[in-house]
Amino acid sequence: MGRILSIISVALFISSFSWAHEEHKLTRIAGSHSIDLKEYDHSVAGQVRDFTVFGDISEATNSSELSMKRDGVLVRAKFELKGSIWGGRVQHQHDDRLVTTEIFFKGLKKETNQLVFSVNGVEAFVSIVSASFVNNHFINPEYTIVYKGEEFKYNIESGQACYKYSALLSFVMLGALLH
DSSP states (O other), rough: OHHHHHHHHHHHHHOOOOOOOOOOOOOEEETTTTTTEEEEEEEEEETTTTTTEEEEEEEEEEEEEEEEETTTEEEEEEEEEEEEEEEEEEEEEEEEEEEEEEEEEEEEEETTTTEEEEEEEEEEEEEEESSEEETTTEEEOOEEEEEEEEEEEEEEEOOOOOHHHHHHHHHHHHHHOOO
């Protein structure tokens, strides 16, 4: 039953968006844990923690790609929809061991503007707050990730995001923050 609800949740979540074509401008994403990114045309680049990050987000293919330089290694991951499963793995070698972080979308709690993910089998919650919601977009959204009792916060300055873009951006942020 849980798998069926997950399939329905992902299908409804992805299909419920209007395809708005808006003008993209350079914006900033800033937050805790040294988050300092520039965002332009569904891509982000800059710093998270003490390493560099690049994320490319495609609403058309329901996917996000993450590249980051960690432990002297270029780490790449793709989060995409395959059948009824939306997510992916971040992996890299460090000190002769494979480090793996699995991130999957589990659902949307629209009444509380909360996205639910599974990170290595543990739930992670991404809450979205904004002063206004116009044309299915959060204006200047603020995000709070809660994972294993730890909070990570970031916001899009002078920008906007719909639920779908928020989920795709969250894949990038979860991968960069928690891997």
